[in-house]
Amino acid sequence: MASDTRMVALGFGTFARADRIFALERITGEERGDGRRTRVWIDGISDPLIASRTEATILRDMGQEAAVVGPELDEALDLAARLAAAAEEGRVDLSDLGRRARRLLASTTGSAAAPGKAE
Secondary structure (H helix, E strand, O other): OOOOOOEEEEEOOEEEEHHHEEEEEEOOHHHOEOOEOEEEEEOOOOOOEEEOOOHHHHHHHOOOHHHOOOHHHHHHHHHHHHHHHHHHOOOOOHHHHHHHHHHHHHHHHOOOOOOOOOO
């Protein structure tokens, strides 16, 4: 029986066997930063390790490219977070928001123009 004993770098000199990692969780909000990107659950260790690498990078190193979310989703989530923060502060740049939304839509649909906009 073949076993995947590939070692995956978690950052700061920490490694884990790919076949022992069973869950990844993106760290968000104020918890994220200073080398804190992903919680990594490893079989046999009760508490998750904190990785300085993103879950997408860890998944790629594990050989799980199909599970990696594309950059479009990351950009959309970043756009949503920035919009929410700007709205809370009472300042929203609609022209920038529209430009970024059109670019994101064009990259996901392969269309040069945004829906509802004349070419």
